[in-house]
Amino acid sequence: MASLSGLTDQQAKEFHEQFKTTYTAFVSLAALAHLLVIAAKPWW
Secondary structure, eight states: OOOSSOOOHHHHHHHHHHHHHHHHHHHHHHHHHHHHHHHHSOOO
16 A cells, blocks of 8 residues: 555655654744743734
8 A cells, every 4th residue: 555645654754854854843833932022012
């Protein structure tokens, strides 16, 4: 049974590990940017 993506199980695991790393970095940077905006211009 071939996967829908065409990747082997090992390739899919490697991709997933890299995806988790980059997604975590993106979310961290986005959260930092939001905190900086809130600190610079709070809305309350």
